[in-house]
Amino acid sequence: MEQAQPGSLMHPAVAPLAYLLGTWRGQGEGYYPTIISFSYTEELQFTHPNPRKPVISYAQKTWRSAGGPGAEPMHAESGFWRLKPDGSVEVVIAQSTGLVEVQKGTHDHEDKVIRLQSELVGNASKVKEISREFRLVNGELSYEVQMATNSTSLQPHLKAVFKKI
Template structure:
C-alpha cells in the first residue's frame, strides 16, 4: 500500500432526525425571497435572500446560512452562517458569524405549535458600533418571515431587516 493512500470514508448511515431538532424540522431546507432594510444611519434598501437550514444525522444541531444580493444588479451584499441548538425544554442557543466580522451569540425560545423562534442577544463580538441584535422567525401562511432588530452606540433597539421567504 502506498504511503499516500487514504482509505475512503465510510458511508453515513441513514438516520432519523435528532429528537432535539424535530420541533424545528419545518425549517430544514432552502428558502428564498425578498427583504428590506432600514436604519437611521443608512438609506433604505431591498434585497434577495437565500437561507439554508440543514441537519447532520444524530446531531442535536441545525446548520444555518444566509446570503443576500442587491435587487436588480444581483451584486452580493451580506453572508452569515452558524448553528442553532434547540433544547427539549423549548429554549435554543444560536451562534452566527457575519461576513462583516461580527459574531452573535443568542439565546431564546421556540414554540413548535406556533412555529416561532425568538432570539435575544447574549453577546455581539468583534463589534465597535453594534451593541445588540435580536431576531424573530415565524411561519406565516406557509412562508418563513423574520425580523431583525439592532441597537448601536448611537441608536436604540429598532427594526433593521424584514423578509419573507418561500421554501424551494
C-alpha cells in the same frame, strides 16, 4: 453525509424545528436611522448534516434585488442552531463583516415562532444588541431583525419573507 430532511432520520432534539430544514428564498428590506433604506433578495439554508448531533446548520446570503443569485452580493452569515431540552434555542452566527452573535431565545412549537435575543455581539465596534424573530405562516417563513448601536436604541433594521424552494 446526506442531510436529513423533514420525515427522515434526525436527532429528536431537532424535530420541533424540522419545518425550517431546506432552502428558502425571498425578498427583504433594510432600514435604520443611520443608513439609506435598501431592498435585497435573500436565501436561507437550514440543514441537519448529522442525525447523531442535536444541531441545525444555518447559512444565509443576500444580493441586490435587481439581479438573481449571481448578482452583486451584499451580506453572508453562517452558524448553528440548537434546541435545548427546556425548549429554549441557542444560535451562534458569524457574519461576513466579522461580527459574531451568540443568541438565546424561545420557540413556540404550536405557532412556529422563534424569538432570539443576543447574549453576546463580538468583534463589533458599533453594534451592541441584536434580536431576531422568525415566524412560519401559511408556508411562508419571515423574519424581523432589530438592532441597537452605540448611538441608537433597539429598533427595526431588517425584514424579509421567504418561500421554500
